[in-house]
Amino acid sequence: MSDRFSNISTWESGARNWPSSEQQDLICCRVEAETHDVVTFSFVTEDGRPVRFEPGQFLTVSASVNGQTLERCYTISSPPTRPFVVSITVKRVPDGVFSNWIHDTIRPGKALRAYGPSGSFTSTASSAPKLLYLSAGSGITPLMSMSRASFDLGSEIDIAFVHSARTPADIVFRDELLRLSQLLPKFKIFFVCEGVDDAGSWEGGIGRLSLEMLSDRVPDYKDREAFTCGPAPYMHSVREILRVGSHDPTKYHQESFDITAGVALDPTLLPEANAPKNTFTVKLAKSGKTFDMDASDTVLSALKKAGVAIASSCSQGVCGTCKSRLLEGSVDMNHNGGIREREIQKGLRLLCCSRPTSNLVLDL
Ligand SMILES: Cc1cc2nc3c(=O)[nH]c(=O)nc-3n(C[C@H](O)[C@H](O)[C@H](O)COP(=O)(O)OP(=O)(O)OC[C@H]3O[C@@H](n4cnc5c(N)ncnc54)[C@H](O)[C@@H]3O)c2cc1C
Ligand code: FES
Structure with missing residues (x-):
C-alpha cells in the first residue's frame, strides 16, 4: 500500500519496544474533561522515552483498588505519531470499580502501572x-x-x-x-x-x-x-x-x-443449549487444589466459582491478562487476538475463552 498511514506499524521512531507482557509505571502529565463523564488522562514514561504502538491498540492498566489488585484495558486514544505522550480516555461506568477509581485518583504527577500496548484492531x-x-x-x-x-x-x-x-x-x-x-x-x-x-x-x-x-x-x-x-x-x-x-x-x-461482549458477539463462545453436560476435573499444580467444572463453562469462570483469584480483564480473549500455562489436558479456545501462535505452542492458554475438552492440570 502506498499510503504513508500503512507505514505506522513498521516505522522506527526511536521509541522503545514495550512488550505487552511487561509492566512499567506511566506518569500522568495531563487530565482533561471530554464530557460530563468522560476524561482523558495523558501520561509520559518514567524515563521520558517515547512509546511505540499502532493506532487502535490498548494498554492493560493495573492498580490496587480497595485492597484488591485489578486490571482493565483502555485504548490509547492519542495517535502513535505523537509517541512521547500516551492518552487513555475513560468513561465513568456507574458502579464501575476501576473507571471511578481512575477518575477520582489519577492526577498530574501520579503513577499508573501498565502493560505494553496490545491488540490487533487497527x-x-x-x-x-x-x-x-x-x-x-x-x-x-x-x-x-x-x-x-x-x-x-x-x-x-x-x-x-x-x-x-x-x-x-x-x-x-x-x-x-x-x-x-x-x-x-x-x-x-x-x-x-x-x-x-x-x-x-x-x-x-x-x-x-x-x-x-x-x-x-x-x-x-x-x-x-x-x-x-x-x-x-x-x-x-x-x-x-x-x-x-x-x-x-x-x-x-x-x-x-x-465485559459481556465476548459472549454476545461470538456465538462459538456461548454455552450451547444442547451441549452435552460433561464435567471435567481441574487440578492446580502449584496450590494442589482440585475441583470439578462443567464443560460448558470457561476455565476462568470455573476458577472464580472455585474461589481461585486470577487476574483477568476483558473476558473475551483480547487483552491476554488471563494467560496461563496448561500442563495437561486440552481446551477449546476461542480467542480474539490476545495470544500468539507461538505462545499457544508453548502451552499457554487464555482461560477466559477456553472450555475444557478433557480433565486439566494448570500451572497455578
Ligand atoms: C480492549 C478494550 C479496550 C477498552 N478501552 C476502553 C476505553 O478506551 N475507554 C473506556 O472507558 N473503557 C474501555 N474499556 C472498558 C474498560 O476496560 C472497563 O471494562 C470499564 O472501564 C469498566 O470497568 P470498571 O472497573 O469501572 O467496571 P466494573 O466494576 O468492571 O463493572 C462493569 C459494569 O458491570 C457492572 N457490574 C459489576 N459487577 C457486577 C455484578 N456483580 N453484577 C452485575 N453487574 C456488575 C457494573 O455496574 C458496571 O456497569 C476497554 C475494554 C477492552 C476490553
Ligand atoms: S481476560 Fe482478557 S484475554 Fe482473558
Missing part, C-alpha cells in the same frame, strides 16, 4: 483506500487514534466516520472531529444521537443508526472496509445493518469494550 494493516469507522460511546477511542494518525500524516485515505451517542453532550471529541472534517477533504463525520433537545439546530441523525441513515450519509458504504467499536448491543445492530445492506463481511473488523 486500520494500519488494511490496504483499503476507503474506510468506514462506526463507533458508539467510549468505543470512539481506537477510531480517534486512527483518525488523529491519519491527520498527522496527511493521509490520503478516504474515511467516513459515523459516531453514535446518547445526546450531543455525550459526544466525545466532538469539536476535534468537526475540525478534522474541515481540514481533511476526505474525512467525513456524521453524528447520530438517541435524544436531541433542540432538533431544529441539530444536523446529525436522531434515533439509532439504521441502514437508511447509513445509506443516506455514506452511500458508498459497501465499498468501504468497516471498523466498529462500541457496546455489544450496538455492534450486534451494526453487523445486522451491514449484513442486510450486503456489506462484504470479510471487510469488517470490530472490537468490543463490553
Whole structure:
C-alpha cells in the first residue's frame, strides 16, 4: 500500500519496544474533561522515552483498588505519531470499580502501572483506500487514534466516520472531529444521537443508526472496509445493518469494550443449549487444589466459582491478562487476538475463552 498511514506499524521512531507482557509505571502529565463523564488522562514514561504502538491498540492498566489488585484495558486514544505522550480516555461506568477509581485518583504527577500496548484492531494493516469507522460511546477511542494518525500524516485515505451517542453532550471529541472534517477533504463525520433537545439546530441523525441513515450519509458504504467499536448491543445492530445492506463481511473488523461482549458477539463462545453436560476435573499444580467444572463453562469462570483469584480483564480473549500455562489436558479456545501462535505452542492458554475438552492440570 502506498499510503504513508500503512507505514505506522513498521516505522522506527526511536521509541522503545514495550512488550505487552511487561509492566512499567506511566506518569500522568495531563487530565482533561471530554464530557460530563468522560476524561482523558495523558501520561509520559518514567524515563521520558517515547512509546511505540499502532493506532487502535490498548494498554492493560493495573492498580490496587480497595485492597484488591485489578486490571482493565483502555485504548490509547492519542495517535502513535505523537509517541512521547500516551492518552487513555475513560468513561465513568456507574458502579464501575476501576473507571471511578481512575477518575477520582489519577492526577498530574501520579503513577499508573501498565502493560505494553496490545491488540490487533487497527486500520494500519488494511490496504483499503476507503474506510468506514462506526463507533458508539467510549468505543470512539481506537477510531480517534486512527483518525488523529491519519491527520498527522496527511493521509490520503478516504474515511467516513459515523459516531453514535446518547445526546450531543455525550459526544466525545466532538469539536476535534468537526475540525478534522474541515481540514481533511476526505474525512467525513456524521453524528447520530438517541435524544436531541433542540432538533431544529441539530444536523446529525436522531434515533439509532439504521441502514437508511447509513445509506443516506455514506452511500458508498459497501465499498468501504468497516471498523466498529462500541457496546455489544450496538455492534450486534451494526453487523445486522451491514449484513442486510450486503456489506462484504470479510471487510469488517470490530472490537468490543463490553465485559459481556465476548459472549454476545461470538456465538462459538456461548454455552450451547444442547451441549452435552460433561464435567471435567481441574487440578492446580502449584496450590494442589482440585475441583470439578462443567464443560460448558470457561476455565476462568470455573476458577472464580472455585474461589481461585486470577487476574483477568476483558473476558473475551483480547487483552491476554488471563494467560496461563496448561500442563495437561486440552481446551477449546476461542480467542480474539490476545495470544500468539507461538505462545499457544508453548502451552499457554487464555482461560477466559477456553472450555475444557478433557480433565486439566494448570500451572497455578
Ligand atoms: C480492549 C478494550 C479496550 C477498552 N478501552 C476502553 C476505553 O478506551 N475507554 C473506556 O472507558 N473503557 C474501555 N474499556 C472498558 C474498560 O476496560 C472497563 O471494562 C470499564 O472501564 C469498566 O470497568 P470498571 O472497573 O469501572 O467496571 P466494573 O466494576 O468492571 O463493572 C462493569 C459494569 O458491570 C457492572 N457490574 C459489576 N459487577 C457486577 C455484578 N456483580 N453484577 C452485575 N453487574 C456488575 C457494573 O455496574 C458496571 O456497569 C476497554 C475494554 C477492552 C476490553
Ligand atoms: S481476560 Fe482478557 S484475554 Fe482473558
